[in-house]
Amino acid sequence: MKLRKIERRNAIKKEIEKNPFITDQDLSMLFSVSIQTIRLDRTHLNIPELRKRIKTVARKNHERIRSIDGSEIIGDVINVSPDKHATSIIKVDEDSVFTRNKIARGHVLFAQANSLCVALIHRPIVLTRDSKVEFLQPVKLNDTVRAEAQTLDITNKYFTIKVESYVKNALVFRGTFKMYYTSEDEENG
Amino acid sequence: MKLRKIERRNAIKKEIEKNPFITDQDLSMLFSVSIQTIRLDRTHLNIPELRKRIKTVARKNHERIRSIDGSEIIGDVINVSPDKHATSIIKVDEDSVFTRNKIARGHVLFAQANSLCVALIHRPIVLTRDSKVEFLQPVKLNDTVRAEAQTLDITNKYFTIKVESYVKNALVFRGTFKMYYTSEDEENG
Structure with a gap:
């Protein structure tokens, strides 16, 4: 599924909220864009990389x-x-x-x-x-x-x-x- | 069971052959002597300590x-x-x-x-x-x-x-x- 940038970023945000341990690779396959694009999107959205997300969630638990x-x-x-x-x-x-x-x-x-x-x-x-x-x-x-x-x-x-x-x-x-x-x-x- | 030294050493040898992972402590309780005595007996019998016995047997296997x-x-x-x-x-x-x-x-x-x-x-x-x-x-x-x-x-x-x-x-x-x-x-x- 190929989306426009702003739609894609919203969709990525939702996807990560739903499943905080989804990888950049999974996201890149899901949205048919490169891993580099996903990383840029995450940076723009201020969402840390998987490892950091896990640590934050684990600490809270x-x-x-x-x-x-x-x-x-x-x-x-x-x-x-x-x-x-x-x-x-x-x-x-x-x-x-x-x-x-x-x-x-x-x-x-x-x-x-x-x-x-x-x-x-x-x-x-x-x-x-x-x-x-x-x-x-x-x-x-x-x-x-x-x-x-x-x-x-x-x-x-x-x-x-x-x-x-x-x-x-x-x-x-x-x-x-x-x-x-x-x-x-x-x-x- | 309290035995004379020579009987005890023979018994210790048999005990270790039967069960190579018996500890010095187990032997000391079995023969009602101190752990130090067991260690001396093993040295006399040329039987290495438990850890070495295990390593030898493990290597063979x-x-x-x-x-x-x-x-x-x-x-x-x-x-x-x-x-x-x-x-x-x-x-x-x-x-x-x-x-x-x-x-x-x-x-x-x-x-x-x-x-x-x-x-x-x-x-x-x-x-x-x-x-x-x-x-x-x-x-x-x-x-x-x-x-x-x-x-x-x-x-x-x-x-x-x-x-x-x-x-x-x-x-x-x-x-x-x-x-x-x-x-x-x-x-x-």
């Missing part, structure tokens, strides 16, 4: 995360609605892939999903009880993985959380996590 | 691991019988625990078990398809976790592997991993 220190989360949490749902993204780097085939190692996707579950639950102590996970498509070096966690059920001891992870729009990983928590009373008791 | 570079395995593989069973151990360090409660993070035990499955399968390409895991007891800072993987089933596409992880004799983690593999023919085809 830290105060809403209770069970874990921000630095301990695998991936950047880009939104969290305590006890309900949360999203994080991770960029697959050399350390996360098998040397031989450059495919992401299973435990990296597991770690992202699992620590997102811990971040989501707004209680002082949260531990994983059990989990069932599926690796649906190979994730490659330099892919950006977006994990979306959603609470399915809460009992007096456990949260059950569903996590779905995507590379662009492709579902690559799916898991269910049963998380044990202690409430404040127990911690003080 | 590398040539028997096909699907993964030795350095990519989470934990030290102390024995592997290709396509059948394998054992690895991991020492839980500061990086592997939650800062707040010093309990090991779930994905660390998952990573040890998952990469042991990859190491066990003697094929050029191995990827995790799905997994079901249970965290049965909290694992603490400085614990040594021994993971034991055993093949349950092999089809023309998948291995099903059971992993049980222990701290001393306590079962702390249990999982089943369905692992996809390609045979040599497919790789060349």
